[in-house]
Amino acid sequence: MKLTQQQIDNFNREGWLFLPELFNAEEVALLAREAINIYDANRPEVWREKSGAPRTAFAAHLYNEAFRLLGAHPRMIEPIEQVFGEKVYMHQFKINAKAAFTGDVWQWHQDYGTWKRDDGMPEPRAMNIAIFLDEVMPINGPLLLIPKSHKRGVLSAGHDTLTTSYPLWTLDKETVTRLAAEGGIVAPTGMPGSVLMFHGNLVHASPPNITPYPRKIVYLTLCACSNHITKFTREEWIAHQDFTPIKPVPDDALMRLARSARTAA
Amino acid sequence: MKLTQQQIDNFNREGWLFLPELFNAEEVALLAREAINIYDANRPEVWREKSGAPRTAFAAHLYNEAFRLLGAHPRMIEPIEQVFGEKVYMHQFKINAKAAFTGDVWQWHQDYGTWKRDDGMPEPRAMNIAIFLDEVMPINGPLLLIPKSHKRGVLSAGHDTLTTSYPLWTLDKETVTRLAAEGGIVAPTGMPGSVLMFHGNLVHASPPNITPYPRKIVYLTLCACSNHITKFTREEWIAHQDFTPIKPVPDDALMRLARSARTAA
Numbered sequence: 349m350k351l352t353q354q355q356i357d358n359f360n361r362e363g364w365l366f367l368p369e370l371f372n373a374e375e376v377a378l379l380a381r382e383a384i385n386i387y388d389a390n391r392p393e394v395w396r397e398k399s400g401a402p403r404t405a406f407a408a409h410l411y412n413e414a415f416r417l418l419g420a421h422p423r424m425i426e427p428i429e430q431v432f433g434e435k436v437y438m439h440q441f442k443i444n445a446k447a448a449f450t451g452d453v454w455q456w457h458q459d460y461g462t463w464k465r466d467d468g469m470p471e472p473r474a475m476n477i478a479i480f481l482d483e484v485m486p487i488n489g490p491l492l493l494i495p496k497s498h499k500r501g502v503l504s505a506g507h508d509t510l511t512t513s514y515p516l517w518t519l520d521k522e523t524v525t526r527l528a529a530e531g532g533i534v535a536p537t538g539m540p541g542s543v544l545m546f547h548g549n550l551v552h553a554s555p556p557n558i559t560p561y562p563r564k565i566v567y568l569t570l571c572a573c574s575n576h577i578t579k580f581t582r583e584e585w586i587a588h589q590d591f592t593p594i595k596p597v598p599d600d601a602l603m604r605l606a607r608s609a610r611t612a613a
Numbered sequence: 614m615k616l617t618q619q620q621i622d623n624f625n626r627e628g629w630l631f632l633p634e635l636f637n638a639e640e641v642a643l644l645a646r647e648a649i650n651i652y653d654a655n656r657p658e659v660w661r662e663k664s665g666a667p668r669t670a671f672a673a674h675l676y677n678e679a680f681r682l683l684g685a686h687p688r689m690i691e692p693i694e695q696v697f698g699e700k701v702y703m704h705q706f707k708i709n710a711k712a713a714f715t716g717d718v719w720q721w722h723q724d725y726g727t728w729k730r731d732d733g734m735p736e737p738r739a740m741n742i743a744i745f746l747d748e749v750m751p752i753n754g755p756l757l758l759i760p761k762s763h764k765r766g767v768l769s770a771g772h773d774t775l776t777t778s779y780p781l782w783t784l785d786k787e788t789v790t791r792l793a794a795e796g797g798i799v800a801p802t803g804m805p806g807s808v809l810m811f812h813g814n815l816v817h818a819s820p821p822n823i824t825p826y827p828r829k830i831v832y833l834t835l836c837a838c839s840n841h842i843t844k845f846t847r848e849e850w851i852a853h854q855d856f857t858p859i860k861p862v863p864d865d866a867l868m869r870l871a872r873s874a875r876t877a878a
Contacts, residue, residue, distance in 0.1 A: 449786050453823060486751030487800050492824070521714050525825040533824060535752050555823045558718060559757070559798060560790040 349599075351427045359431070363498035364536070364546040370423050371479065371541035371602070378606040380481045380540070382414045383443050383564050393585050398513055401447040407585035409441045414605055418479065419568060422596040424543070428475050432572040435593035439463065439474050439571040440586065443481075445564055446489040451557035453511065455518040458497075459569070460548035461505050462517050467587045468579030472502075472548040474571035480542045481564035486535055489557035491544065491565075494524070496531040498547035519551060527551055570594070614688045614864075616695055624696070628763035629801070629811040635688050636744065636806035636867070643871040645746040645805070647679045648708050648829050658850050663778055666715040670708045672850035679870055680706070683744065684833060687861035689808070693740050697837040700858035704728065704739050704836040705851065708746075710829055711754040716822035718776065720783040723762075724834070725813035726770050727782050732852045733844030737767075737813040739836035745807045746829035751800055754822035756809065756830075759789070761796040763812035784816060792816055835859070 351365075359365040371379075387394060387402035394405045409419035418424075419441055428436050445451060459476055463469035484490050505517035536544050546552065548569075557563055571577075576591040616630075624630040636644075652659060652667035659670045674684030684706055693701050710716060724741055728734040749755050770782035801809050811817065813834075822828055836842075841856040 448790075453821065455823070487755075487757055487798060487820070490752075492752055521825070525713075528825045533752060553823055555752070555820055556718065558720070558818055558820045560786070560793045561798075 349423045349426050351430055356431065359545065359547075362495045363550040364493050364495065364544065366536045366538070367543040367545070368538050369541045370543040373541065374606045375602045376481060376541040378414050378602070378609055379418060379566065380564060382412055383481055386412065386443065387445060395513060397447070397450055397452050399450045401450040402445040403452065403513055404445065405443045407441055408443055409438065410585070414602065415441070415566070417597050417602045417605060418566065420594050420597045421602060422599050424477050424568060424570070425594055425596045427545070428477070428570045431475065432473055435573045436570040437573050437576065437591045437594060438568065438588055439469070439577065440567070440569040440588065443564060443566050445562065446554065446557045448560050448562045449558060451489050451563065453556050454554045455508060455511060455516060456524045456551060456553040457505065457516050457518050458503060458549050458551055461502055463548065463577065464502060465517060466579070466581050467577040469571065469575060469577045471575050473575040474548050474569050476546050476548065477568040477570065478544040478546070479566040479568070480538060480540050481566060482562050483539055484537045484542070484563055484565070485561065486537055488559045488561040488563040489554050490535040490537050490563070492553050492555070493534050493536070493546060494527045494531045494551040495534055497527045497551040498549040500527065500549070502549065503551070524551065614691050616692045621696065624810065627760045628815040629758050629760065629809065631801045631803070632808040632810070633803050634806045635808040638806065639871040640867045641746060641806040643679050643867070643874055644683060644831065645829060647677055648746055651677060651708065652710060660778060662712070662715055662717050664715045666712040667710040668717065668778055669710065672706055672853075673708055674703065674706045675850070679867065680831070682862050682867045682870060683831065685859050685862045686867060687864050689742050689833060689835070690859055690861045692810070693742070693835045696740065697738055700838045701835040702838050702841065702856045702858060703833065703853055704734070704842065705832070705834040705853065708829060708831050711819065711822045711827070713825050713827045714823060716754050716828065718821050719819045720773060720776060720781060721789045721816060721818040722770065722781050722783050723768060723814050723816055726767050728813065728842065729767060730782060731844070731846050732842040734836065734840060734842045736840050738840040739813050739834050741811050741813065742833045742835065743809040743811070744831040744833070745803060745805050746831060747827050748804055749802045749807070749828055749830070750826065751802055753824045753826040753828040754819050755800040755802050755828070757818050757820070758799050758801070758811060759792045759796045759816040760799055762792045762816040763814040765792065765814070767814065768816070789816065
């Protein structure tokens with residue numbers, strides 16, 4: 349799969365690109381089921397909210413077949429290779445839960461701020477790709493993005509280790525207010541299977557989810573191979589140290605697994 | 614001002630009614646300015662979030678001229694008299710801040726649950742009226758309503774005194790999930806000056822506001838005079854004990870005050 353020139357221009361200008369229902373209902377149903385199984389398992393890669401609800405599960409592509417296929421899926425790998433003009437490796441892989449009623453806030457931040465400070469990633473040549481496993485609505489904790497903020501470089505940030513169970517380099521109110529006055533705030537929403545790509549320097553956040561509707565999203569961070577990280581301060585299953593280029597699987601691989609899983613059940 | 618029969622039928626069926634931009638920009642600008650002055654004053658009627666940001670200011674209609682006129686405004690008093698078929702008095706008056714970045718959650722609840730349990734209000738014959746002082750958007754902590762839930766009577770609730778600075782009788786997850794499966798969830802949004810009426814038994818909540826956009830809303834609770842409260846467990850400025858029927862002011866009273874304030878400034 350390739351992006352059109354207009355999609356690439358849009359991405360470069362706004363810092364994000366939304367691809368509605370890139371994965372079909374069968375593919376997503378399998379991933380959603382597997383995500384719940386992963387949250388239920390008590391592995392160290394599953395981090396929890398202060399309430400005990402799942403917050404994020406790391407590195408499932410290394411031990412779960414459905415997420416392995418997702419992490420090497422040509423509908424994501426090929427467009428990102430196209431944007432960076434080279435092969436990519438998996439820098440981070442997580443399944444964020446934003447559980448019904450208890451899913452907590454992610455404060456305003458840039459992801460590349462963490463990759464640079466904590467992981468020594470040389471340039472913001474890594475892409476976030478969000479795959480919706482549930483419908484993302486305005487009310488169940490959608491991602492909020494500040495368009496065009498990816499052009500501001502790495503903004504100064506404070507290390508918040510208190511607000512939630514996840515340490516994060518967060519931006520102050522004045523910075524967010526100023527950027528939002530310039531670029532506004534958008535909340536891309538859509539059906540399960542939709543995909544949102546956004547730049548590593550794009551300022552974003554997500555509010556708590558107080559609704560009965562869960563909002564699971566898988567986040568792939570695909571990094572240009574020549575831009576691999578140089579500092580190893582975080583667990584290997586948080587910031588991967590295997591810089592091997594990802595070889596895409598066939599486009600129907602996930603679909604075939606979903607059908608065989610259904611037949612076996 | 615009178616509601617149409619269709620509006621009344623809608624309200625009876627759904628439990629809420631939205632009236633876009635019932636107040637004009639001049640009227641709302643005055644109210645928004647006065648609200649900020651009230652939050653800045655350190656009166657005991659102003660309650661704060663755990664962060665110190667204002668959460669709600671009670672009873673401003675008793676000491677502020679603009680809010681006195683709002684609390685007796687015919688665009689609200691006449692429709693509610695029409696619904697209840699009798700005169701109304703002010704049971705509660707508050708200005709909820711939902712401040713930018715720090716405005717905290719209001720958990721799922723029914724207001725009449727509190728009026729009955731804490732104040733001994735005989736029947737759910739009191740109406741909530743929300744007047745938007747800022748634009749209410751999907752992302753800045755809008756009110757979430759469960760349509761048709763007002764037909765379920767008073768649901769069992771627990772007294773939450775820990776989550777926020779405001780004690781509240783809140784519903785459990787199972788109840789909210791069941792009601793939302795039946796009625797869905799709506800988040801009425803709109804420009805400043807818009808008005809939202811909702812039934813005292815309508816289940817509602819509002820999420821935290823993590824955006825740079827404040828979301829001030831005035832809430833009037835107008836109670837049928839014959840249905841006045843019978844228990845006096847809360848401060849007089851929280852649950853009023855003056856059951857005198859409200860005499861509406863002229864329709865242009867607030868507008869005239871806004872213009873004279875502007876001239877004087």
